[in-house]
Amino acid sequence: MIRFAPSMALLVAIMFSTANLKAAAIDDSSAITLPSSSVQKWMLPNGLTIIVQEDRSAPVASVQAWCATGSIDEDAHLGAGLSHILEHMLFKGTKTRSTNAIAQKIQDVGGYINAYTSFDRTVFWIDVPKDGVATALDVLTDAMMNSTLPPEEYRKEQEVIRREFAMGMDDPDRMAGLLLFATAYQRHPYRFPVIGEVEIYNQLTQEQVMQYYKTRYVPNNLTFIVAGDIDAEKVRQQLTELFKPYPERSLKPVFIPAEPPQLGRREVRQEFPTELTHLDLAWHIPEITNPDVPALDLLSTILGEGRSSRLYRRVREEAGLVFRISAFSYTPGDPGLFGIDATLDSKKREAAAQLVLRIVDEAKQAGVTAEELTKAKKISLSHYLGALTTMRGQASDIGSNWFLTRN
Known part of the structure; x- marks a missing residue:
């Protein structure tokens, strides 16, 4: 209830x-x-935002790419889980790397790669020893700008996500949470789960996901955040060089309807x-x-x-x-x-x-x-x-603060 x-x-x-x-x-x-912040921020001519936090307390770093698109930004395909399936697909191959090559490249430098999708963002991160930062930046840039979303990999991930749907439907806590949001929000896209609605999801095509990728994954909609034992200026220089081939792109604003005032109790x-x-x-x-x-x-x-x-x-x-x-x-x-x-x-x-x-x-x-x-x-x-004791925690905190408040 x-x-x-x-x-x-x-x-x-x-x-x-x-x-x-x-x-x-x-x-x-x-x-x-609290300790004073030593965060440095730049915006490149193509609109890419770079935020770096130097922390030499341990010889590791977290390299993160934040795309300002999530489940509420799916526009004509709202409720399809476009952002979520794209999160699954971006490490499945680029124009120059196969999915195995990407995994091997990160493993060779001792890194760990993962991602998540939320209402308003999709975040990809690689935790690495400090000597692997350049590799992590290269791989993340390649995935953000050159993913090919191979059809055979797309079909595999479709089934993976269908299993996610099935597991969620067997979880009473998750189902109660989804029902809560679907009841509280009548117009705002928060009413849809991030993973999407299975009936709408099943109608998605690889071509639609590719179009969404090309539209939303542009330099002026991306933020790279790096925290750890790194040289901030070297990070800026490398990302400037990596993103030289990619100009700023037109980014259509997505209309997000405001939730109207609730006039009575809903049960x-x-x-x-x-x-x-x-x-x-x-x-x-x-x-x-x-x-x-x-x-x-x-x-x-x-x-x-x-x-x-x-x-x-x-x-x-x-x-x-x-x-x-x-x-x-x-x-x-x-x-x-x-x-x-x-x-x-x-x-x-x-x-x-x-x-x-x-x-x-x-x-x-x-x-x-x-x-x-x-x-x-x-x-x-x-x-x-406690969340700031890891480099990943620091980068995530910086990213959330920047995305939500531009501070």
Whole structure:
């Protein structure tokens, strides 16, 4: 069952932010100072963006290519999973390298290659020892600009992705998440899963994917991010040379419809062959650049992260209504969702939902304690700093910040 109470969302954000200001005095002596950024950024004449973070703490680097296209940018083929199948295909062969040659080239320098697709981006990365950075830049450039999407490889990947669909349909957590987004979003492309809808996906042709590739994978829609034991100027020089043959291209803007205001609660129930019930409750919240978002992020931690969180203690430990419960604040480039999800016995669903809503309302009315706020800040900071302990984590953080805020 999925419930929404959109009229509460803005109140939660406003009341929580105000409560924080009253709840906790700032202790400057305990403030943590983050290291200053040494990121360098360039934009080449053809529009390619290069961002480099030098970090000599270990003799390794992460080389990443970010394309500003994802599942919400598929235009006439929205819901087909174009971006996702293209992610699978870009290392399957270029004009000068076969799929085996690409894999061998990276293995020879001790590298590891992978990729992912999201709503608004497709990211390809290679983690390598520092002596393999030049090779990684060469291979990524070749894949971004010269992939051939061989038809025989395309047919193989079609079947791989069909198996992904099948596995997802057997996963109650995934199905609940997809149903949540399909219910919360009626017009915005977030309503479609990144992988696509299987019926639309099955209609895709290799020619359509190739056209999408040629249209979206252009220098002025790409960002190369490198973090690690590297020389930033050498990275800039190599990418400048590698991209000389590729001029800036016309890039058609994609219209992304805004999600209209939700006027009433939406409730959806879907049967699934499992012994337990998966319950999701969610509220619409602003995009990541909104000043209320940090308060919402901390609220999700206070409500639903860890055994000392309000929801875990009261709904699971004290009331015994759920087996698992957590909260999240999802804030992508466009307005996102604040949500609570739980796994429970179907007979306890109504009681659990009522208690959860009561706990949320208490936070809206009374705010949070200074102790809760301090702990939530420490948890959030710990997660953030933990992600920066690897070169891949640093590059990913830089990329996300740049893509979402241009900062």
